[in-house]
Amino acid sequence: MVKGFLLKSSNVLIEGKRKEASLFISNGIIEEILDGRVSSEQYKEFDFGENVIMPGLIDSHVHINEPGRTDWEGFDTACKAAAAGGITTMIDMPLNSTPVTTSIKAFDQKLKAASLHCHVNLGFWAGLIPQNKSHLDDLLSAGVFGTKIFLTHSGIDDFPNVTKNDILDVISILQNHNLPLLAHCELDEDHEGIKILDENPGSYDAYLKSRPKVWEDNAIKLMLEVLERSNIPVHIVHLSSANLLQELELKKKEYPQLSIETCPHYVCFDAEDIPDSATQYKCAPPIREKDNNDKLWSALKSGIIDFVVSDHSPAPPELKKIESGNFKEAWGGIASLQCGLPAFWTKASENGLSIEKCVQLMSSNVARFLSLDQRKGHIRKGYDADICVWNPEEEFTITLNNLHHKHKVCPYLGQKLKGKVKATFVNGKLVYHQDSFVSLHSGELLTRTNEYKK
Ligand SMILES: [Zn+2]
Structure with a gap:
C-alpha cells in the first residue's frame, strides 16, 4: 500500500539553503524531511536529480x-x-x-x-x-x-x-x-x-x-x-x-x-x-x-x-x-x-x-x-505539501502551445526564458508533471476563517 510521495533532489530549498534531502509527503502535508537521498517501498518515489524542490x-x-x-x-x-x-x-x-x-x-x-x-x-x-x-x-x-x-x-x-x-x-x-x-x-x-x-x-x-x-x-x-x-x-x-x-x-x-x-x-x-x-x-x-x-x-x-x-x-x-x-x-x-x-x-x-x-x-x-505562513511558503515538516520542482538553468521558448491561460496574448510570447517547471504538487497531489496535467481539482478554497481553524 503506497502511503504517499517521496521526493528527492540535491537542491531542496530548506530554511533559505539548498541541500540534498528527501521529503515524505502524505495526507496533504510534508510529513518528514530527511537529509540525503533515502528510499522507502511505502512511497511512490520521484528522484528529481539536480532540479530545485521549493515551496x-x-x-x-x-x-x-x-x-x-x-x-x-x-x-x-x-x-x-x-x-x-x-x-x-x-x-x-x-x-x-x-x-x-x-x-x-x-x-x-x-x-x-x-x-x-x-x-x-x-x-x-x-x-x-x-x-x-x-x-x-x-x-x-x-x-x-x-x-x-x-x-x-x-x-x-x-x-x-x-x-x-x-x-x-x-x-x-x-x-x-x-x-x-x-x-x-x-x-x-x-x-x-x-x-x-x-x-x-x-x-x-x-x-x-x-x-x-x-x-x-x-x-x-x-x-x-x-x-x-x-x-x-x-x-x-x-x-x-x-x-x-x-x-x-x-x-x-x-x-x-x-x-x-x-x-x-x-x-x-x-x-x-x-x-x-x-x-x-x-x-x-x-x-x-x-x-x-x-x-x-x-x-x-x-x-x-x-x-x-x-x-x-x-x-x-x-x-x-x-x-x-x-x-x-x-x-x-x-x-x-x-x-x-x-x-x-x-x-x-x-x-x-x-x-x-x-x-x-x-x-x-x-x-x-496573507497570514498563511504557518502552513505555506516554506518546505517544513508539517507544512502543506504545495511544491514546485524546476530547473533554473533550462531554457525554453514561450509559445502559443505551452501557454495555458485562456487567451494567448502575452508580452513574453516568443521569448527564450530560463527556468523550466518540471512538476507541481498541490496539497500533496501531483497536479502537473512533464508538461502534462496529472490530476485536477486538488486545490482548496481558502478563507481567513478556516486558516485560523487549522
Ligand atoms: Zn490588478
Whole structure:
C-alpha cells in the first residue's frame, strides 16, 4: 500500500539553503524531511536529480474574471496556467468578474464558480466601492483576505474608484478587521499627456506620458496618509514608479504593516524597448523607463519591495486591440500568469538575485502577507505539501502551445526564458508533471476563517 510521495533532489530549498534531502509527503502535508537521498517501498518515489524542490509560488494578485467574464479568463484555465507555472496558491481580485466581489451574494457566487475548477488553492479579495460600504463588515467577516480599492477609474464601470473620504467613512470597520487594504495607486488629473495620446494612440511613449509617475506618487502619498491616520495594514499593489522608494523605506520602519508588491513585467521590460502598437504591453500603471526600473531592482534586493506577483489580467484579443495597436482603446492588463517564475528568474539572475531570494519574493513573503505562513511558503515538516520542482538553468521558448491561460496574448510570447517547471504538487497531489496535467481539482478554497481553524 503506497502511503504517499517521496521526493528527492540535491537542491531542496530548506530554511533559505539548498541541500540534498528527501521529503515524505502524505495526507496533504510534508510529513518528514530527511537529509540525503533515502528510499522507502511505502512511497511512490520521484528522484528529481539536480532540479530545485521549493515551496510553490503564491500569487496574491490575479484577475480570474469568473463568473460573468469567463470569456476573458476562468478558474479552469487560470488554475491550469498557475500549476504549469509552479504556482500553488492564488488570491483572486474582486474585479473583473460579474458581479464584482462587493457583496456577500457576489462572494458566494465566486466560491461556487471556483469550487468547480479548484486545481490550485484559491482565496479571494473583496472590493470596496462607494456604493457597498454597508456590505464591507459582512464581507470581511465572510473569509476574504482583505479589501481592494481603486483611486482612479478601474477600467470597468461596475467597480468605481473611491475617494479619501470614502476610505475614511469605513475606517473603523477596516480597523476592526485589521486585514490588508490593497490600493491601485493612480490619482488622475487633467494634463498634457492625455492630449498626446489622443493624437498618437499607437505610440507607447504617448501612452507612458498619459499615465505619469506623478499620478502614482500622489496616490501613494494619499495611502500613506490613510496609514498614518488609521494604522491599518496598507498594501501598495503593482508599484511601477520608483520616485518614492526612499520615503516608503522610512515609512515601513515606522509602520511594519505597510507592504509593497511589484510584478515581473515592471522589471523585465523597459519602456524604451516597447514597440509602438504593441498593446500586449499595456497595463496600468504603465511599464516605465530603464532608469526607473533599475531602482525597482535595487528595492527588490534591499527588501523595500516585499514581493512579486503577476497581476494577471487578460482580455480577449479584440479588446487588447492587437490588430489596430491602439493604446488608448486597448484593455489595460497583462496576461502572464504562467510566465512569472521563468521571466522574473531570467532577469533576476542577471541582476544578481539568488534563487533563495526569488523564493522569498514569490512565495515566503507572500505567505507572510496573507497570514498563511504557518502552513505555506516554506518546505517544513508539517507544512502543506504545495511544491514546485524546476530547473533554473533550462531554457525554453514561450509559445502559443505551452501557454495555458485562456487567451494567448502575452508580452513574453516568443521569448527564450530560463527556468523550466518540471512538476507541481498541490496539497500533496501531483497536479502537473512533464508538461502534462496529472490530476485536477486538488486545490482548496481558502478563507481567513478556516486558516485560523487549522
Ligand atoms: Zn490588478
